[in-house]
Amino acid sequence: xxxxxxxxxxxxxxxxxxxxxxxxxxxxxxxxxxxxxxxxxxxxxxxxxxxxxxxxxxxxxxxxxxxxxxxxxxxxxxxxxxxxxxxxxxxxxxxxxxxxxxxxxxxxxxxxxxxxxxxxxxxxxxxxxxxxxxxxxxxxxxx
Numbered sequence: 001x002x003x004x005x006x007x008x009x010x011x012x013x014x015x016x017x018x019x020x021x022x023x024x025x026x027x028x029x030x031x032x033x034x035x036x037x038x039x040x041x042x043x044x045x046x047x048x049x050x051x052x053x054x055x056x057x058x059x060x061x062x063x064x065x066x067x068x069x070x071x072x073x074x075x076x077x078x079x080x081x082x083x084x085x086x087x088x089x090x091x092x093x094x095x096x097x098x099x100x101x102x103x104x105x106x107x108x109x110x111x112x113x114x115x116x117x118x119x120x121x122x123x124x125x126x127x128x129x130x131x132x133x134x135x136x137x138x139x140x141x142x143x
Contacts, residue, residue, distance in 0.1 A: 067105020
């Protein structure tokens, strides 16, 4: 089985993001994730990028999972974030670059550009907060 994930969207492209939006999906060369709010999930999204907390990045890196690369990501906070979370400090985050395609890789991008993970990846993710992530269990050919 595989799982299609639609993570929490806590913000979006911030100033300094370098992307080519003339193609679909956009090609993001450098992401600056600007937080509008954060409900605490360890996996976040801003199309077409996925962002993970430092603690989840360490766990993924230490695993034998495939289909991804991790890199530090710059983050900023909006005025709305400050209003909603006046005393909240954010952890460090990493960009989860997903390069698995089709059935190759524990992390891959489905035909509809959503994140698809294997049973093994989903098991690892289960040890982290995904309270606001929509999860759909699908057969591998149903992606």
